[in-house]
Amino acid sequence: MPRIAYFGPQGTFTEQAARALAHPDRDELVAADTVSAAVAAVRTGEADAACVPVENSVEGAVPATMDALATGEPVVAVAETVLPVRFSVLVRPGTRPAEIRTVTSHPHALAQVHDWLATHLPHAATVAATSTAAAAVAVRRGEYDAAVTAPVAVEHYPLDVLATNIADVADAATRFLLVRRPGSLPEPTGSDRTSIVAVTPDRVGALAEMLAELALRGINLTRIESRPTKERLGEYRFFLDLIGHVAEERVGDALAALRRRCLHVRFLGSYPTAERISTAVPAYAVDTEFRQAAEWLTAVRHGETG
Numbered sequence: 334m335p336r337i338a339y340f341g342p343q344g345t346f347t348e349q350a351a352r353a354l355a356h357p358d359r360d361e362l363v364a365a366d367t368v369s370a371a372v373a374a375v376r377t378g379e380a381d382a383a384c385v386p387v388e389n390s391v392e393g394a395v396p397a398t399m400d401a402l403a404t405g406e407p408v409v410a411v412a413e414t415v416l417p418v419r420f421s422v423l424v425r426p427g428t429r430p431a432e433i434r435t436v437t438s439h440p441h442a443l444a445q446v447h448d449w450l451a452t453h454l455p456h457a458a459t460v461a462a463t464s465t466a467a468a469a470v471a472v473r474r475g476e477y478d479a480a481v482t483a484p485v486a487v488e489h490y491p492l493d494v495l496a497t498n499i500a501d502v503a504d505a506a507t508r509f510l511l512v513r514r515p516g517s518l519p520e521p522t523g524s525d526r527t528s529i530v531a532v533t534p535d536r537v538g539a540l541a542e543m544l545a546e547l548a549l550r551g552i553n554l555t556r557i558e559s560r561p562t563k564e565r566l567g568e569y570r571f572f573l574d575l576i577g578h579v580a581e582e583r584v585g586d587a588l589a590a591l592r593r594r595c596l597h598v599r600f601l602g603s604y605p606t607a608e609r610i611s612t613a614v615p616a617y618a619v620d621t622e623f624r625q626a627a628e629w630l631t632a633v634r635h636g637e638t639g
């Protein structure tokens with residue numbers, strides 16, 4: 334039975350994402366304590382795939398995921414899903430709001446309920462937990478008074494719901510990836526995303542030139558983030574998400590150009606987008622144009638004038 338490791342324990346948002354991405358009868362879900370442990374399980378072969386959070390519409394990137402994907406044995410994303418995130422506050426049965434001195438959760442969750450906490454629990458200190466469900470476990474153990482969790486967490490831990498739907502921004506959403514060891518790529522669907530990591534050389538215009546390589550090929554960039562390489566101050570890795578599949582000419586051509594220009598490029602996968610999005614490509618950048626141009630060049634090189 335294929336095993337999917339997810340950033341757990343049970344009751345995290347990532348578990349819900351893993352359920353959305355898994356085959357209900359075929360896949361077995363196994364909880365890992367951290368994002369890096371979930372990805373490590375794939376690298377060692379303990380799991381066939383891992384589900385990890387990648388970005389949130391309010392808080393942005395999940396740094397632990399960027400670091401886990403950028404270094405170590407390569408893994409590639411084969412699928413994504415986007416989940417709406419709503420938050421509940423869980424407490425031990427009988428806890429009154431006035432007794433709450435500490436609130437714990439994943440930093441992304443705490444950041445998204447900041448205003449609610451400031452209004453309703455102004456005297457409570459916030460404490461970071463590894464995940465929202467780990468926060469529920471800590472409250473159950475008596476380590477903290479309240480946990481900010483996914484609404485489903487209450488089904489896994491014997492706690493009471495003090496409040497629910499407390500996000501500062503309604504309709505927040507988080508994107509999750511399913512990653513595997515490199516192997517065959519998902520087929521292009523016409524609505525695909527490609528993720529890469531690139532380290533640019535330290536010289537004037539390096540980033541602008543990298544972006545120009547994409548722009549000139551009619552490629553829509555949907556995300557760019559940077560993280561330090563952790564090797565030298567001022568040296569960054571850029572995480573790029575772009576619309577298109579590496580099997581498409583313009584994307585393959587752009588990736589090859591980045592490979593020539595950058596110190597390092599890591600391919601993180603081409604996979605169908607969770608929602609069908611506009612994938613309009615300028616006329617000059619469609620596959621047939623690339624192929625015809627290549628044929629023309631071959632002809633010219635063979636002495637034909639074209």
Ligand SMILES: O=C(O)C(=O)Cc1ccccc1
Nearest residue numbers: 345346347439441442464465
């Ligand atoms: O801690 C969790 O439940 C996660 O899956 C990470 C997370 C935290 C906050 C919003 C979305 C995902």
